Amino acid sequence: GAGVSQSPSNKVTEKGKDVELRCDPISGHTALYWYRQRLGQGLEFLIYFQGNSAPDKSGLPSDRFSAERTGESVSTLTIQRTQQEDSAVYLCASSWGGLARGNEQFFGPGTRLTVL
Amino acid sequence: LAKTTQPISMDSYEGQEVNITCSHNNIATNDYITWYQQFPSQGPRFIIQGYKTKVTNEVASLFIPADRKSSTLSLPRVSLSDTAVYYCLVGVGDNFNKFYFGSGTKLNVKP
Numbered sequence: 001g002a003g004v005s006q007s008p009s010n011k012v013t014e015k016g017k018d019v020e021l022r023c024d025p026i027s028g029h030t031a032l033y034w035y036r037q038r039l040g041q042g043l044e045f046l047i048y049f050q051g052n053s054a055p056d057k058s059g060l061p062s063d064r065f066s067a068e069r070t071g072e073s074v075s076t077l078t079i080q081r082t083q084q085e086d087s088a089v090y091l092c093a094s095s096w097g098g099l100a101r102g103n104e105q106f107f108g109p110g111t112r113l114t115v116l
Numbered sequence: 117l118a119k120t121t122q123p124i125s126m127d128s129y130e131g132q133e134v135n136i137t138c139s140h141n142n143i144a145t146n147d148y149i150t151w152y153q154q155f156p157s158q159g160p161r162f163i164i165q166g167y168k169t170k171v172t173n174e175v176a177s178l179f180i181p182a183d184r185k186s187s188t189l190s191l192p193r194v195s196l197s198d199t200a201v202y203y204c205l206v207g208v209g210d211n212f213n214k215f216y217f218g219s220g221t222k223l224n225v226k227p
Contacts (some may be wrong), residue, residue: 105160
């Protein structure tokens with residue numbers, strides 16, 4: 001079946017512009033995760049959805065970042081007034097349930113964001 | 117504050133067994149330990165998961181001591197294609213709402 005898909009695959013934007021990143025999880029997966037990975041670094045957890053709810057948004061780097069999920073399916077990560085330090089690969093993953101239940105996360109290919 | 121600690125890099129040769137250890141002193145009672153593999157320009161891929169003692173699948177084994185404050189990923193006979201970054205992941209937080217990957221271990225397999 002289809003895996004996790006993300007769009008766009010690459011995004012180049014100018015400092016100060018808003019960007020919207022999209023994630024389509026595997027059908028039926030109730031949990032969805034967003035991570036950020038800067039060049040040559042590890043994964044930084046941003047936010048986790050169980051259904052359409054994000055119990056804890058404190059992982060988002062600043063108030064310029066927001067995320068939502070609708071229909072227990074697609075999720076969007078929005079970055080307002082982008083800064084150069086936002087340049088990174090943004091990875092989305094989904095799983096049958098939350099990690100506490102020991103579920104495997106399936107990752108998408110990521111969106112490479114470059115802020116000029 | 118880092119929740120997991122791994123060696124930054126390791127070197128090995130083809131055919132050798134490789135063991136990568138991750139420390140996770142703050143692991144919660146209900147947390148599972150999961151290891152992922154990441155190749156350049158790709159998202160991470162699940163390798164193995166466990167809660168305690170030993171788990172084995174077709175590609176790796178995972179050893180978890182009784183106190184669960186560390187775990188060791190064992191790759192039995194590595195090949196050049198196993199060159200990648202390996203991450204351990206544990207759920208952290210009372211409500212299991214935050215997940216921390218380790219800094220990752222860059223494994224370099226030489227011929």
